[in-house]
Amino acid sequence: MQFAIVVFPGANCDHDVYHVAKHVLGRGARFVWHKEQDLGGADCVVLPGGFSYGDYLRAGALARFSPIMEAVARYAARGGLVLGICNGFQILLEAGLLPGAMRRNRSLKFACKDVHLRVESASTPFTSRFREGEVFTAPIAHAEGNYFLEEEPLRRLEGEGRVVLRYCDANGKRTDAANPNGSIGNIAGICNAGKNVLGLMPHPERSSEEILGGASGRRVFESILEAVGE
Amino acid sequence: MRARVFVTLRKAVLDPQGQAVGQALRTLGFSELKDARLGKLVELEVADGTSKARIEEMCKKLLANPVIEDFSVELT
Numbered sequence: 385m386q387f388a389i390v391v392f393p394g395a396n397c398d399h400d401v402y403h404v405a406k407h408v409l410g411r412g413a414r415f416v417w418h419k420e421q422d423l424g425g426a427d428c429v430v431l432p433g434g435f436s437y438g439d440y441l442r443a444g445a446l447a448r449f450s451p452i453m454e455a456v457a458r459y460a461a462r463g464g465l466v467l468g469i470c471n472g473f474q475i476l477l478e479a480g481l482l483p484g485a486m487r488r489n490r491s492l493k494f495a496c497k498d499v500h501l502r503v504e505s506a507s508t509p510f511t512s513r514f515r516e517g518e519v520f521t522a523p524i525a526h527a528e529g530n531y532f533l534e535e536e537p538l539r540r541l542e543g544e545g546r547v548v549l550r551y552c553d554a555n556g557k558r559t560d561a562a563n564p565n566g567s568i569g570n571i572a573g574i575c576n577a578g579k580n581v582l583g584l585m586p587h588p589e590r591s592s593e594e595i596l597g598g599a600s601g602r603r604v605f606e607s608i609l610e611a612v613g614e
Numbered sequence: 615m616r617a618r619v620f621v622t623l624r625k626a627v628l629d630p631q632g633q634a635v636g637q638a639l640r641t642l643g644f645s646e647l648k649d650a651r652l653g654k655l656v657e658l659e660v661a662d663g664t665s666k667a668r669i670e671e672m673c674k675k676l677l678a679n680p681v682i683e684d685f686s687v688e689l690t
Binding site for chain 2 (some may be wrong): 419429441442445449477478483484485488490491492530532534566575
């Protein structure tokens with residue numbers, strides 16, 4: 385198992401993902417600089433969180449033109465597993481690998497806290513180690529996580545079971561108070577039609593060890609291992 | 615020549631920054647205010663004779679995100 389972690393200028397969660405892959409899961413992991421044009425035989429590509437290109441213009445808007453993104457798009461088209469976390473999710477949206485866009489949080493504040501998440505679909509390669517409807521906790525840390533998609537495409541996304549994670553309260557109820565950023569439909573994570581590309585705002589790599597206050601996020605990575613037959 | 619590109623959130627998209635600014639203006643006593651929306655201004659210096667269509671292409675490819683934003687172009 386080899387994780388390829390794409391490093392954009394301004395990424396700051398790349399080492400966290402590397403740590404989880406290498407030291408928590410004991411699997412192979414390497415960094416791929418954004419100027420590379422080849423992912424080189426990865427089993428899963430991770431676009432980590434951070435502030436690529438300083439979030440200039442729009443979060444993810446410039447990173448999507450990094451040379452490596454063409455390889456990521458080809459890899460995704462072939463069915464390769466691509467996980468975009470936080471800024472990585474924003475980049476996937478800007479690149480058109482996932483539908484929708486991010487607006488500023490409705491509070492206008494950087495939201496940095498633990499949130500409850502409900503697993504809406506356990507039938508993706510990223511969530512197979514969860515039960516459908518299960519609630520778990522993971523941290524968020526973003527200013528632009530207010531997901532938006534127009535009504536018609538949103539209906540399609542929901543209908544196809546591609547909303548994977550939703551913000552909820554401790555009991556799994558989808559309430560407005562439990563929505564940390566104003567996302568439409570309390571959406572925290574979505575996947576593509578092939579279910580091999582997942583984007584999510586919460587940080588599973590920051591909740592993969594008990595010492596960090598919870599290890600539920602590790603199951604995202606364990607699901608990936610399962611998906612590639614490990 | 616110069617081109618000015620205005621990027622604004624589409625009308626259907628909630629603009630929390632515009633709302634906050636609008637609220638502040640009302641607090642200052644500008645009760646005639648009906649709505650405030652925030653956007654971006656991008657000033658471009660381009661070769662003379664550059665067409666508006668070419669600038670619009672820049673908008674579509676990078677400067678605006680069509681999912682949430684509209685743009686308009688002014689050549690000066």
